[in-house]
Amino acid sequence: MNPKDLATATQVTWCPGCGNFSIMSSMRMVLAELNGEGIPLENIVLVSGIGCHAKIVDYMNVNSFYSIHGRTIPVASAIKIANPDLKVICFSGDGDSLAEGLDHLIFAAKRNIDITMILHDNRVYGLTTGQFTPTSPQGFKGKSTPSGAVEHPINPLDLMLVSGASYIARGYTHGIEQLQTLFKEAILHKGFSFVDVLQVCVSYNNLYDSYNKWTYTVQGNDASSFEEAQKIIRSWNYDRSDVPIPLGKFYQKEVERFDQSFEQYRPNLSERDSKMKILLENFI
Amino acid sequence: MDNFSTLIGGIAGDGINEAGLTVARLFSRLGYHIYMYYDYPSLIRGGHNFSLVRVSQGKIAAHTDQIDVLIALNQDTLEKHAGRLKESSFVIYDADKVKLDETKHRGCGLTITQILKEAGAPAIMKNTCIIGGYCKVVGLDWSVLQDVLKKHIPKMLELNMQVARRGYDQAAQFCHMGNHADSSNDKHAQKPQPVLTGNQAISLGLIKAGMGAYVAYPMTPSSSILDFMAKFGPQFGLKVIHPESEISVMLMAQGFAYAGVKAAVGTSGGGFCLMTEGLSLAGMAEMPVVVIMAQRTGPSTGLPTYTAQGDLHFVLNAGQGEFPRFIVAPGDAEEAYYWAGFAMNLAWKFQVPSFILTDKTVSESQYSFDIDLAADPSGDLKEETLMSHLLWDGLGEYKRYRYTETGISPLAFPPLHGQVIKADSYIHDENGITTEDPQIATQTSDKRQRKGQFMAEYLEGYETVKVLGDEKSKTGLLCWGSNKGVCEEAARKLGLRVIYVLVLSPFPEKRLKSALQGVERLFAVECNSTGQLARLAGFYGIKTQDRILKYDGRPFSVEYLLAQLGRVLA
Numbered sequence: 001m002n003p004k005d006l007a008t009a010t011q012v013t014w015c016p017g018c019g020n021f022s023i024m025s026s027m028r029m030v031l032a033e034l035n036g037e038g039i040p041l042e043n044i045v046l047v048s049g050i051g052c053h054a055k056i057v058d059y060m061n062v063n064s065f066y067s068i069h070g071r072t073i074p075v076a077s078a079i080k081i082a083n084p085d086l087k088v089i090c091f092s093g094d095g096d097s098l099a100e101g102l103d104h105l106i107f108a109a110k111r112n113i114d115i116t117m118i119l120h121d122n123r124v125y126g127l128t129t130g131q132f133t134p135t136s137p138q139g140f141k142g143k144s145t146p147s148g149a150v151e152h153p154i155n156p157l158d159l160m161l162v163s164g165a166s167y168i169a170r171g172y173t174h175g176i177e178q179l180q181t182l183f184k185e186a187i188l189h190k191g192f193s194f195v196d197v198l199q200v201c202v203s204y205n206n207l208y209d210s211y212n213k214w215t216y217t218v219q220g221n222d223a224s225s226f227e228e229a230q231k232i233i234r235s236w237n238y239d240r241s242d243v244p245i246p247l248g249k250f251y252q253k254e255v256e257r258f259d260q261s262f263e264q265y266r267p268n269l270s271e272r273d274s275k276m277k278i279l280l281e282n283f284i
Numbered sequence: 285m286d287n288f289s290t291l292i293g294g295i296a297g298d299g300i301n302e303a304g305l306t307v308a309r310l311f312s313r314l315g316y317h318i319y320m321y322y323d324y325p326s327l328i329r330g331g332h333n334f335s336l337v338r339v340s341q342g343k344i345a346a347h348t349d350q351i352d353v354l355i356a357l358n359q360d361t362l363e364k365h366a367g368r369l370k371e372s373s374f375v376i377y378d379a380d381k382v383k384l385d386e387t388k389h390r391g392c393g394l395t396i397t398q399i400l401k402e403a404g405a406p407a408i409m410k411n412t413c414i415i416g417g418y419c420k421v422v423g424l425d426w427s428v429l430q431d432v433l434k435k436h437i438p439k440m441l442e443l444n445m446q447v448a449r450r451g452y453d454q455a456a457q458f459c460h461m462g463n464h465a466d467s468s469n470d471k472h473a474q475k476p477q478p479v480l481t482g483n484q485a486i487s488l489g490l491i492k493a494g495m496g497a498y499v500a501y502p503m504t505p506s507s508s509i510l511d512f513m514a515k516f517g518p519q520f521g522l523k524v525i526h527p528e529s530e531i532s533v534m535l536m537a538q539g540f541a542y543a544g545v546k547a548a549v550g551t552s553g554g555g556f557c558l559m560t561e562g563l564s565l566a567g568m569a570e571m572p573v574v575v576i577m578a579q580r581t582g583p584s585t586g587l588p589t590y591t592a593q594g595d596l597h598f599v600l601n602a603g604q605g606e607f608p609r610f611i612v613a614p615g616d617a618e619e620a621y622y623w624a625g626f627a628m629n630l631a632w633k634f635q636v637p638s639f640i641l642t643d644k645t646v647s648e649s650q651y652s653f654d655i656d657l658a659a660d661p662s663g664d665l666k667e668e669t670l671m672s673h674l675l676w677d678g679l680g681e682y683k684r685y686r687y688t689e690t691g692i693s694p695l696a697f698p699p700l701h702g703q704v705i706k707a708d709s710y711i712h713d714e715n716g717i718t719t720e721d722p723q724i725a726t727q728t729s730d731k732r733q734r735k736g737q738f739m740a741e742y743l744e745g746y747e748t749v750k751v752l753g754d755e756k757s758k759t760g761l762l763c764w765g766s767n768k769g770v771c772e773e774a775a776r777k778l779g780l781r782v783i784y785v786l787v788l789s790p791f792p793e794k795r796l797k798s799a800l801q802g803v804e805r806l807f808a809v810e811c812n813s814t815g816q817l818a819r820l821a822g823f824y825g826i827k828t829q830d831r832i833l834k835y836d837g838r839p840f841s842v843e844y845l846l847a848q849l850g851r852v853l854a
Contacts, residue, residue, distance in 0.1 A: 008717060010717055040699065042698060042702070043698070043699045045542075045698055047539075050709070055718070057706070058717050058718045061704055063698045063699075063700075063704050063705045063706065064704075064706045064707070064716075065538075065539070065542050065706075065707045065708075066706070066707065066708040066710060066712075066716075066718065067535065067565070067709060068535075068561060068562070068565050068709050071531070071535045071562070073532075074527065074531070074532040074533075074536045074539065075535050075536070075538055075539040076539065077527075077536060078497070078499075078525075078535075078538070078539025078540045078542075078543070078545075079539040079540075079542060079543045081497075081523060082523075082539065082540050082544065083543050083697075083698070085699065086543070086698060086699065103528050103529060104532055106528075107527065107528045107532070265517075265518060265522060266521045267495075267496050267521035267522070268521050272492070273492075275519055275520060276488060276491065276492065276520075279488075279519075280478045280488075280653075280655065281478070282478075283478035283479055283653070284309070284313070284435075284476050284477065284478050
């Protein structure tokens with residue numbers, strides 16, 4: 001399968017130079033590769049929220065549910081529970097999943113449900129034209145914070161680690177090969193996988209120069225160690241722009257999954273009426 | 285005795301609901317029809333709880349203010365309910381806790397503390413002891429109670445039997461309740477029926493219709509559906525989830541729908557507020573979802589454990605934008621069972637949100653439940669036969685939102701080899717891809733409205749409005765939901781016609797107008813302060829002369845409604 005076959009005829013409306021292009025082409029390549037490796041394309045379901053990131057589902061000729069702002073996780077969770085054979089991949093933004101839908105994200109990690117979250121983390125609201133988000137640094141001058149944001153940012157990876165996510169990684173939209181590796185690992189991982197992608201918004205928060213200067217890929221780290229993962233994750237807290245920013249896989253562990261507990265429950269229509277009769281006897 | 289009411293009262297933690305249920309089961313075994321209203325404040329221990337069990341030889345779905353027997357576990361119960369006692373009534377009470385003025389009321393006290401002490405039984409068994417005494421009071425055979433206890437007391441059965449027997453032996457007989465189950469000559473004879481709450485009946489109706497998942501966040505008075513599903517659902521292969529919020533609940537239901545699993549959610553007003561965002565998504569993405577909306581007194585937290593019919597217009601209008609929805613408000617357990625299954629099938633047939641609108645009264649009251657009366661002979665609840673009609677035929681390219689004459693697009697679920705299935709919250713084309721094209725915007729809106737139109741036509745074949753009482757009377761009572769039973773009973777006494785509206789959306793204009801033929805004076809009876817059904821009917825040119833409204837959180841009793849009718853009819 002050629003990754004180009006995964007495109008729809010829809011005109012792409014992202015700004016030229018937008019980091020979303022890298023995420024989309026990486027994902028197309030990974031899905032084509034997985035198809036060749038025995039995961040049929042029809043078993044993939046993409047779920048997106050609302051924001052620039054979310055348009056990706058219109059541009060990919062793959063099953064999808066274009067949900068609402070902040071609400072990828074509950075939709076994706078139910079699709080997975082409904083049919084464990086499906087691979088469910090969420091695309092979400094930092095405003096989408098860290099502000100409006102933060103509770104769902106934490107619960108997905110807490111449940112370690114077997115779905116993947118790709119966070120298009122551009123650290124600004126793009127589609128609403130430039131307000132600060134939960135990962136914007138303190139002092140960020142956006143349209144809603146013209147004098148600079150008072151709050152410090154959330155470190156989403158730190159939050160995911162303590163909440164129970166079992167695959168945690170960070171990529172950067174200037175590193176397509178690494179994105180492919182991380183996306184593939186995340187999709188194949190059994191459990192809740194979270195990939196934070198430093199996705200540059202060229203129109204409202206162009207951080208290419210800063211990221212090019214400060215990002216580096218971690219080498220030889222022990223991804224099974226919670227402590228080591230936490231140390232790497234906390235070495236950059238999204239506030240400062242004068243410290244190294246680690247990329248790569250930080251944490252991976254096989255643990256019990258929420259979705260497993262439902263696999264035994266399938267409606268048995270042939271026994272339903274007789275079981276209902278027996279149940280009603282209990283109420284006499 | 286045609287009608288016989290028993291009230292049992294005590295503090296929260298005394299097991300008053302269960303004790304009421306035991307009384308209900310005793311009479312159910314004797315072939316009586318049951319209605320039990322359970323009244324409790326929003327607390328775990330203390331306060332005042334009471335169960336009002338009414339039994340009758342015919343079907344009932346309302347309580348009376350007056351009672352025949354009062355079972356008082358504390359003084360508070362006697363004082364609060366003394367006004368309900370008739371001259372002929374009898375009080376059975378805990379003699380250690382309650383002082384009865386025997387010049388005013390007849391009764392007998394049981395030395396419960398002593399009985400429990402001698403038996404070495406825990407305090408919670410006081411209700412078993414007093415129920416034992418009660419059986420003697422109303423002239424029931426010991427064997428009936430023995431049978432009920434054996435079946436429903438899971439722990440320390442022997443000890444329970446012992447204290448019940450002591451209570452039975454100590455009490456005096458006051459009357460003799462006949463056995464209708466045994467007497468074959470009795471025209472009212474019925475075999476013992478299960479006693480179910482409206483919520484339990486809804487749960488069974490949904491299971492019958494092939495529900496595969498139930499998702500809910502606890503909120504009174506809907507929580508008992510979640511509890512029921514979690515307890516009994518697994519044996520039906522049901523996936524039951526209690527997630528982080530009602531927002532998640534509503535979105536999960538749509539993930540299930542997208543993947544082909546029939547799902548339902550349940551909540552009350554406050555939780556439904558959180559669901560409205562997702563409800564609108566269901567409207568746009570055409571995701572079938574069943575919502576059980578169990579009303580309680582609002583606004584806001586209101587009276588959490590008390591009833592109301594204050595959310596009709598909220599449910600009618602919830603969610604931004606315009607999309608069709610189905611709303612049914614059942615009035616008893618049998619209707620709850622049938623219409624819950626119907627609501628599920630309808631949601632899938634038309635790919636719309638489908639509401640079962642109840643209130644605390646219907647949701648938590650106990651009713652005799654005859655599944656043969658509730659079951660639909662035409663097989664509407666057989667989802668196996670229905671689903672196949674909804675599916676894509678597999679020819680050509682699959683389009684999730686294909687335009688059709690009825691507005692209904694064929695369904696398919698992933699994985700579907702060689703095809704993609706796209707759902708979308710934006711205005712979208714037939715393939716489910718976002719567009720801002722004005723022509724498509726119009727077409728998709730027309731598509732949704734066509735579905736609504738088709739659904740309205742389909743429902744014309746069903747009894748969405750019922751006429752009860754004296755069908756020829758020129759004076760009508762207009763009601764919905766839980767007021768069905770009380771209106772029917774009052775109307776029978778006064779020779780009035782009841783026009784009971786079961787389906788509230790799509791509004792059954794034709795059927796309602798035909799039900800109203802010959803009615804010269806129409807009175808709305810509702811548990812809200814503005815007459816919400818009367819207002820809705822008003823949109824269709826139907827005028828009500830007066831409104832009998834109750835909005836103190838308590839349902840209408842038969843006597844109260846009769847008194848109010850006396851006032852407006854005078």
